[in-house]
Amino acid sequence: MKKYLMLLIFAVCLCIGGCQKKENAATSQEETASAKTEASTKKEAAATEESASETKEEKIKIAIDPGHQKEQMTEQEPIGPGASEMKPMVSSGTEGVVTGEPEYQVNLEVSLKLKNILEAKGYSVYMTRETNDVSLSNQERAQMANGSGASVFLRLHCNSDSSSSANGALTMCPTASNPYCGEIASESRKLSSLVGSSLCRRTGAQNRGIIETDQMSGINWCEIPVTIVEMGFMSNPEEDRKLSDDQYQTRLAEGIAEGVDRYFEE
Incomplete structure (x- = not known):
């Protein structure tokens, strides 16, 4: 019996030791x-x-040029690199038929809103001007954008027409046969299309499409994809009022920014 108890105790100890190891x-x-x-x-x-x-x-850098300025520059400059054809350096633009607001001011207001929206989206923004008291030719603006490290160049303008009924927004880009910057024509058209359609969808403005041109020195001197955005007609009473309205300007800027997003997503 004693021997049996000792064996039992020994077995229990082995079991406890094994469990402890586990x-x-x-x-x-x-x-x-x-x-x-x-x-x-x-x-x-x-x-x-x-x-x-x-x-x-x-960060992707976007260059923005608020078109025109307070004082026009009537001196001539080449329409493109190596061109013999000359154009005035920069005009003061048009003005509102009802509001009397100068185009250069509206362009700047929308551009600054666009800058804030793009930066909030994570882009880096380069502005050719942030005041109206500058002396920058169209050639200089393009060269500033070229040297800024930007991926695309947005040039904001307002339109005017002899007919007060003309309305809507359009964009402009170089032709594929542009002798100065034909190599950026395809990407510039893509940018123009996406920005124009997004702007019109956001604002409800009529989409007047894309104009391809080789007559704009601010385009011809560009080395990066570029679009001129004609945001509306200041010669149209209704559109003139909208272009000076703070909320409408915000929608314009939002639409342009959405177009930029689409450009880099595709």
């Missing part, structure tokens, strides 16, 4: 797994921070 092994495995998870989490966090840093450093 528990210790399980605990060790859990600690190892936890350490691996923590290390993985830290690695992912570091990768996320690095990715965010790279994204911030690699």
Whole structure:
């Protein structure tokens, strides 16, 4: 009987020892797994921070030119690189038939709104001007955009016509046979199409389409995709009022920004 009890006690001790080893092994495995998870989490966090840093450093830059300025420059400049044809450096633009608001002011107001919207979307923005008291020719504006590191160039303008009924928005770009910047014609047309359609969808303005031209020095001197955005007719009483309205200007800027988004998404 005594011998039997001793064998029983010995067996129990072996069982307890085995369980303890299993528990210790399980605990060790859990600690190892936890350490691996923590290390993985830290690695992912570091990768996320690095990715965010790279994204911030690699922002797409957009150049914006608020068309015209307070004082026109009547001196002549070549219409394009190496051209013999000359045009005035820059005019003061048109003005509202009802509001009397100068085009250069409306262009600047919308451009500044567009700048804020694009920056909120994560873009970097380069402005050729942020005041009306500047002396910049169309050639100089294009060259400023070329040297800014921007991916595209948006030139904001308002339209005018002898008929007060003319209305709507349009965009302009170079032709494929442009002797000065034909290499950017295809991308410029794509940019013009997307910006124009987005603007009109956002504002409800009539979409007058795209005009291809080789007569704009502000286009001909460009080395990056470019579009001139004619946002509406200041010669049209209704559209003139809209173009000077703060909320409508915001919708114009939002529409243009949406077009920029679409351009880089496609």
